[in-house]
Amino acid sequence: MTELLFRDDSYLTEFKAKILTIEENAVILDKTAFSFQGGGLKSDTGVITTPEGVEFEVTKVLSQKGKILHFLNPSPSEDLVGKEITGKIDWERRFRQMRMHTCLHAISAILYKKYGVHVTGGDIKPEKSRVDFEIDHLREERVKEIKEAIDKIIEKDHPISVSYIRREEALKNLDLIRTKVNLIPESIKILRIVEIEGVDIQADGGVHVKSTKEIGEFIPLKTENRGKNHKRLYFTVKP
Numbered sequence: 001m002t003e004l005l006f007r008d009d010s011y012l013t014e015f016k017a018k019i020l021t022i023e024e025n026a027v028i029l030d031k032t033a034f035s036f037q038g039g040g041l042k043s044d045t046g047v048i049t050t051p052e053g054v055e056f057e058v059t060k061v062l063s064q065k066g067k068i069l070h071f072l073n074p075s076p077s078e079d080l081v082g083k084e085i086t087g088k089i090d091w092e093r094r095f096r097q098m099r100m101h102t103c104l105h106a107i108s109a110i111l112y113k114k115y116g117v118h119v120t121g122g123d124i125k126p127e128k129s130r131v132d133f134e135i136d137h138l139r140e141e142r143v144k145e146i147k148e149a150i151d152k153i154i155e156k157d158h159p160i161s162v163s164y165i166r167r168e169e170a171l172k173n174l175d176l177i178r179t180k181v182n183l184i185p186e187s188i189k190i191l192r193i194v195e196i197e198g199v200d201i202q203a204d205g206g207v208h209v210k211s212t213k214e215i216g217e218f219i220p221l222k223t224e225n226r227g228k229n230h231k232r233l234y235f236t237v238k239p
């Protein structure tokens with residue numbers, strides 16, 4: 001099992017860890033600050049350096065059957081097992097993903113509060129993200145309304161907190177029920193809760209900024225009609 005350092009400190013950019021094993025072209029570490037692909041987010045990239053100063057590029061990080069695989073270029077060799085390495089994540093890329101991700105949660109809260117609709121999907125990338133939801137139309141004035149609401153949330157600089165609660169408790173919380181906490185596999189007994197104070201609360205495993213001002217500016221890019229009650233919004237954050 002790899003300890004997931006990013007779950008409690010999403011601002012950690014450098015860390016020391018031990019290589020436990022090698023599978024395929026990937027190393028498994030005792031702990032990591034690299035966040036893996038999932039929940040609509042792409043994985044981190046970065047560099048791993050051995051005590052001898054040999055550098056490996058981390059091209060992607062995946063979670064497979066409970067194992068966190070850090071894929072390296074060049075491919076790692078068996079003699080790396082047991083070594084203490086230094087990991088450094090590509091912070092520029094990571095920070096953009098954190099900003100996009102928190103922004104996506106704020107959008108989902110606004111859509112529910114203003115229009116009573118649910119988000120059905122999302123894809124977060126460092127450059128451009130998208131969110132899908134069940135709504136009848138997304139004409140210009142409505143996009144403007146959403147933008148104004150998000151601007152206000154950013155302006156107010158709401159703190160974002162991470163906590164852990166038992167599954168039974170989560171199932172009693174109305175806000176968590178709305179975000180479909182019941183769909184999380186029953187094998188998970190303790191849930192990680194991410195709260196944008198006063199705005200949104202969800203069970204979530206991903207990386208977020210520490211307060212909404214860090215999002216920067218929310219910029220809607222374009223909308224797409226994907227069906228009767230299915231609309232898509234592309235957006236980015238600035239700077």
Ligand SMILES: [Zn+2]
Binds near residue numbers: 101105206
């Ligand atoms: Zn999320």
